[in-house]
Each structure stands twice: as structure tokens, then as C-alpha cells.
Amino acid sequence: NAGVTQTPKFQVLKTGQSMTLQCAQDMNHEYMSWYRQDPGMGLRLIHYSVGAGITDQGEVPNGYNVSRSTTEDFPLRLLSAAPSQTSVYFCASSETGTGAYEQYFGPGTRLTVT
């Protein structure tokens, strides 16, 4: 199993450009999510999905779109990049239910917006 994979690892954008961060998992997990990590602020939830065709907003959704057409993939789209979106982005996945399910994190994408 590759686990959770993310591409690209690094990206530099100019203000106003758009791009898609890719996330894929091969564990057949229903739940997938996107977080951003900024210095001194821990991780904050952007969007999440509990299954194909179902997405919802997290704590900081503005400026980002998501879709979930398959169980495996959960891309994050930046519509018009802003310097405030400079951050490290992590995708995570887990099983769903009432058990002690771990959330598995991808390696991250470091995004700089100039």
C-alpha cells in the first residue's frame, strides 16, 4: 500500500493563479480531508468528505474548492491564489465509524504564493 499520496511536493504560484493539489489513497477509506498548517497555529481543517459525492466545509474553506468523484481521490482546488494561502497542505484519510480509527496523513504540499 502506498497509503496517502500528494502531488506536487512543492509549488510556487503568482497571485491570482489557480491550481489543483492532488491527493489519493489506496486504503479504501471513506473519509478524506484537507488541512493547512501555518506556523504557530497547528493544523486547520479546510474541507472534508465522508464518501464519493459528499463534501463539506471545515474551519477555513474560503478560497478553496473540493470534489470527490471516486473513493480514492480528493483534489483541492485554489481558485485564485492569494499570499494568505501560503502554507503547507496535508491530506488525510481514515475509516469511519465509532472505533479507534487512525487518520493517515500524506507527505504534504508546500505552497508559496508570491
Added chain:
Amino acid sequence: ELKVEQNPLFLSMQEGKNYTIYCNYSTTSDRLYWYRQDPGKSLESLFVLLSNGAVKQEGRLMASLDTKARLSTLHITAAVHDLSATYFCAVGNLGNEKLTFGTGTRLTIIP
């Protein structure tokens, strides 16, 4: 709104010493996670705690959960340099996979 606070934010300790990191959360929750993050790396799961009084241990790390006090602790015994990292706690609820993270504790072990 669920808030998660960790303290201390920074901790520098000598090898061989014991110390505890605290994680307080503001509303009733029944799932508590501890993660480790090395610089420039992703998050590594350490513990998942579900019930009041739960205690889990792995090597020199031991985590506990008191749901009535809304408090979890991560205890480090006889610290070694390899434990230097940032440690995060995260809180969620059964049946809802969304997590709220603390701001992290940057731990530095000095030889």
C-alpha cells in the same frame, strides 16, 4: 466551538529527565489523538484514546485521557534525543472524523 490548548508550546529538557505535555479541550469529546511531527515531515500517529481513564504506552511515551476534566497528557520518561519533535494533540467525536488540533508542543531534548 471546540478549542484545543496545549502547554507548554516550547519545551527544552535534558536527556534522562521526565516531563509531561498537557492538552485541554473546551467541549465534550470522546476521541483524542496524539501525533508526532519531525521538521519538514508529515504527521505520525502515536496514540488514539477513546474512553475516560484510557492509558496507552509506547516506549518512553505514555498518553492518558480524562474526559471529565477534558484533559489528556503525554508523559515522557527518561527522554532521549530521538524524541525531539513537535507533538500535537487533536480532538474529535465518535462517528465524526473531523479533528480539531492543538497548536503543538515543540520538544527539544538536550544531550
